[in-house]
Amino acid sequence: MFLLPFLVLTFSLVFVLSHQTALLAPITKDHTTHQYTIQAHLKTPLQPTKLLLHLGASFSWLDCYQNYTSSTFSHVPCNSSLCSSFHSLACSNCYSPQGPACANDTCALFPENPLTRKATLANALLDSLALPTTDGSTQLSQLGGLVPDFLFSCSQTSLLQGLAKGVAGLAALGRSNFSLPAQVSRSLSLPRYFALCLSGSRSEPGPVFLGSSGPYFFNSKIDLSKSLIYTPLILNPVGSTVITYYLQPSDEYFIGLTSIKVNGKAVPINASLLTVDENGFGGTKISTVDPYTVLETSIYKAFNDLFVKEALGLNLTVTANTVEPFGVCYAGKDIMSTRVGPAVPTVDLVMQGDDVFWRVFGSNSMVRIERSDADVWCLGFVDGGPHARTSVVIGGHQLEDNLLQFDLESERLGFSSSILVKGTTCANFNFTSTSSKRIVK
Numbered sequence: 001m002f003l004l005p006f007l008v009l010t011f012s013l014v015f016v017l018s019h020q021t022a023l024l025a026p027i028t029k030d031h032t033t034h035q036y037t038i039q040a041h042l043k044t045p046l047q048p049t050k051l052l053l054h055l056g057a058s059f060s061w062l063d064c065y066q067n068y069t070s071s072t073f074s075h076v077p078c079n080s081s082l083c084s085s086f087h088s089l090a091c092s093n094c095y096s097p098q099g100p101a102c103a104n105d106t107c108a109l110f111p112e113n114p115l116t117r118k119a120t121l122a123n124a125l126l127d128s129l130a131l132p133t134t135d136g137s138t139q140l141s142q143l144g145g146l147v148p149d150f151l152f153s154c155s156q157t158s159l160l161q162g163l164a165k166g167v168a169g170l171a172a173l174g175r176s177n178f179s180l181p182a183q184v185s186r187s188l189s190l191p192r193y194f195a196l197c198l199s200g201s202r203s204e205p206g207p208v209f210l211g212s213s214g215p216y217f218f219n220s221k222i223d224l225s226k227s228l229i230y231t232p233l234i235l236n237p238v239g240s241t242v243i244t245y246y247l248q249p250s251d252e253y254f255i256g257l258t259s260i261k262v263n264g265k266a267v268p269i270n271a272s273l274l275t276v277d278e279n280g281f282g283g284t285k286i287s288t289v290d291p292y293t294v295l296e297t298s299i300y301k302a303f304n305d306l307f308v309k310e311a312l313g314l315n316l317t318v319t320a321n322t323v324e325p326f327g328v329c330y331a332g333k334d335i336m337s338t339r340v341g342p343a344v345p346t347v348d349l350v351m352q353g354d355d356v357f358w359r360v361f362g363s364n365s366m367v368r369i370e371r372s373d374a375d376v377w378c379l380g381f382v383d384g385g386p387h388a389r390t391s392v393v394i395g396g397h398q399l400e401d402n403l404l405q406f407d408l409e410s411e412r413l414g415f416s417s418s419i420l421v422k423g424t425t426c427a428n429f430n431f432t433s434t435s436s437k438r439i440v441k
């Protein structure tokens with residue numbers, strides 16, 4: 001069943017799930033923690049739930065100890081084919097009263113908090129998940145897309161430590177068979193694609209499109225799916241989760257960055273740092289739980305040096321003091337502003353060929369800090385240390401107002417570079433629902 005009974009349209013399922021219709025969710029940034037959260041509706045009756053957005057996680061999880069009331073949850077028996085399909089290595093029993101978090105002979109998982117790197121053992125659970133539907137240009141209905149048996153893991157309330165206020169769990173978007181996009185595509189027979197557009201606005205959300213290869217319209221006449229540049233997704237053979245199964249590859253999205261250029265000049269980088277080795281070290285991944293791009297120390301230093309040199313050519317001189325966690329800052333008054341942010345040297349993330357690059361303009365490379373003791377623009381990249389497991393982690397600030405399409409059918413990433421260039425923003429997506437006009441009793 002794909003639709004909630006009370007949302008059944010006069011048209012048929014075929015209409016609702018025509019090629020044009022996909023699912024959608026709003027993504028909001030918590031500006032205290034720099035965390036991105038996705039809003040979904042879970043349980044029966046459906047309850048709005050905020051989940052931390054994590055591009056690298058294998059399965060979603062939810063606090064099952066506070067306010068879990070639902071008439072539709074069910075456990076996964078240890079011996080079931082479903083249990084073996086997600087390679088659960090644990091079967092749990094429980095001596096408290098039966099409930100979502102407590103049952104006998106129930107398949108278990110190890111949910112993890114990526115910020116604290118704490119993990120716990122908890123039941124797998126099936127329950128309803130509903131999201132809005134979209135045609136790619138506007139939200140069609142608020143709860144029209146239902147996955148009746150969404151699989152996630154319960155967790156103890158303590159696993160929420162470190163997450164933004166009001167967040168009840170984690171939404172996994174990783175390359176596993178049980179991530180949110182994988183389950184949506186499988187349950188609703190939608191193409192195995194999703195696309196993410198993190199908003200750079202302080203107040204308005206950006207969308208994630210699930211089960212759609214396009215179109216993607218942001219309140220303009222341009223379909224952004226038509227102007228993506230593609231690079232292969234690379235499999236890291238060794239995961240870096242807290243509880244890592246033997247020989248299980250990473251569910252994070254790695255890409256083949258080959259060079260970083262500033263104003264067209266290459267940063268000198270030891271090339272071996274940019275490839276993933278057999279132990280899973282090195283390479284470049286995309287992360288929504290790192291607020292800023294993290295560079296291994298030698299890359300960080302070489303990148304800062306070249307940027308400072310190129311900025312000097314624009315008559316920009318660094319400030320004597322920097323603002324943590326950044327290493328290079330400029331006085332706010334010194335920098336002119338353009339439609340793609342402050343006027344600073346451009347940064348290109350070059351992929352498999354010199355003509356395949358992700359261009360990072362000032363709006364994504366620089367971070368404005370305005371407070372009583374400082375008014376500066378800082379280069380928004382941070383030092384990951386000399387032994388960083390992953391050499392380049394492209395973080396949230398660099399992703400904002402960029403459209404990223406994860407094509408899981410062809411295992412490639414489509415990127416737009418800054419959509420400010422096209423005169424639009426992620427916040428321009430029209431979430432205004434027209435559902436009331438379409439619903440009949």
Ligand SMILES: *[C@@H]1O[C@H](CO)[C@@H](O)[C@H](O)[C@H]1NC(C)=O
Pocket residue numbers: 066067
């Ligand atoms: C549980 O639900 C009640 C009533 O809806 C609400 O007041 C309370 O804040 C909730 N507690 C948590 C921890 O979410």
Ligand SMILES: *[C@@H]1O[C@H](CO)[C@@H](O)[C@H](O)[C@H]1NC(C)=O
Pocket residue numbers: 079
């Ligand atoms: C699990 O399944 C196997 C094969 O179907 C069966 O032999 C076994 O008894 C089952 N075990 C339990 C605990 O149900």
Ligand SMILES: *[C@@H]1O[C@H](CO)[C@@H](O)[C@H](O)[C@H]1NC(C)=O
Pocket residue numbers: 093094095096097098099102103104
């Ligand atoms: C699980 O089985 C044990 C032993 O049979 C029993 O004491 C316990 O109450 C059961 N737990 C649940 C939640 O049913």
Ligand SMILES: *[C@@H]1O[C@H](CO)[C@@H](O)[C@H](O)[C@H]1NC(C)=O
Pocket residue numbers: 085177
């Ligand atoms: C994911 O599902 C596909 C298709 O059912 C299967 O071939 C593949 O082995 C699964 N992957 C994992 C890691 O279980």
Ligand SMILES: *[C@@H]1O[C@H](CO)[C@@H](O)[C@H](O)[C@H]1NC(C)=O
Pocket residue numbers: 270271272273
């Ligand atoms: C490049 O990095 C690799 C891996 O960290 C190291 O073994 C090698 O010595 C480095 N090469 C140079 C020239 O620094």
Ligand SMILES: *[C@@H]1O[C@H](CO)[C@@H](O)[C@H](O)[C@H]1NC(C)=O
Pocket residue numbers: 313314315
């Ligand atoms: C930098 O400043 C010098 C001296 O004030 C001036 O001659 C030059 O044109 C400036 N360059 C740029 C790129 O603004």
Ligand SMILES: *[C@@H]1O[C@H](CO)[C@@H](O)[C@H](O)[C@H]1NC(C)=O
Pocket residue numbers: 138219430431432433434
């Ligand atoms: C958003 O979509 C609704 C419904 O399609 C439409 O009425 C409204 O004008 C749109 N808003 C903008 C700003 O285009």
